Amino acid sequence: MLGEHHYAVEVEWQGDRGTGTSGYRDYSRRHAVRSAGKLHEIAGSSDRTFHGDRERWNPEELLLAALSQCHMLSYLHVATNHGVVVVGYRDQAVGTLSEDGRGGGAFVSATLRPVVTVADASMAVLAQSLHAEAAEKCFIAASVAFPVGHEASVVVAG
Numbered sequence: 001m002l003g004e005h006h007y008a009v010e011v012e013w014q015g016d017r018g019t020g021t022s023g024y025r026d027y028s029r030r031h032a033v034r035s036a037g038k039l040h041e042i043a044g045s046s047d048r049t050f051h052g053d054r055e056r057w058n059p060e061e062l063l064l065a066a067l068s069q070c071h072m073l074s075y076l077h078v079a080t081n082h083g084v085v086v087v088g089y090r091d092q093a094v095g096t097l098s099e100d101g102r103g104g105g106a107f108v109s110a111t112l113r114p115v116v117t118v119a120d121a122s123m124a125v126l127a128q129s130l131h132a133e134a135a136e137k138c139f140i141a142a143s144v145a146f147p148v149g150h151e152a153s154v155v156v157a158g
Contacts, residue, residue, distance in 0.1 A: 010034045066140045068093040075134035084127045087157050088117030111149040127154045
């Protein structure tokens, strides 16, 4: 299982209103994200601040979603390895992007706020501690140039 893994996506711009990019406000930021074998495409745009469609996913939200998903999947793996029975997991992640004044910018932080539900109270302390190990195993968090914090909590089912 060690080695390189390759991924491919297709992004298709859908925003030509008849005059292409003749002016900054003359085109839509709508696009579709696809990958071979996927049942559904992702309807994308830019953030509303940047003349995008608020009803579509923007790249910043997708980055934050990728961080949250990666941590969750790493956490579930780690929990299984340690005998912690997780019966629920929900995250309400937040991130901050700072513009640089030259038309660009970068994320400066992300905070994951997972609420993990475990099957038994005896697992709660260990379950809480496993977020550190999960964070170390998350490929996406290891790939970004900004801090990814964790404000995790554990609740017991029932």
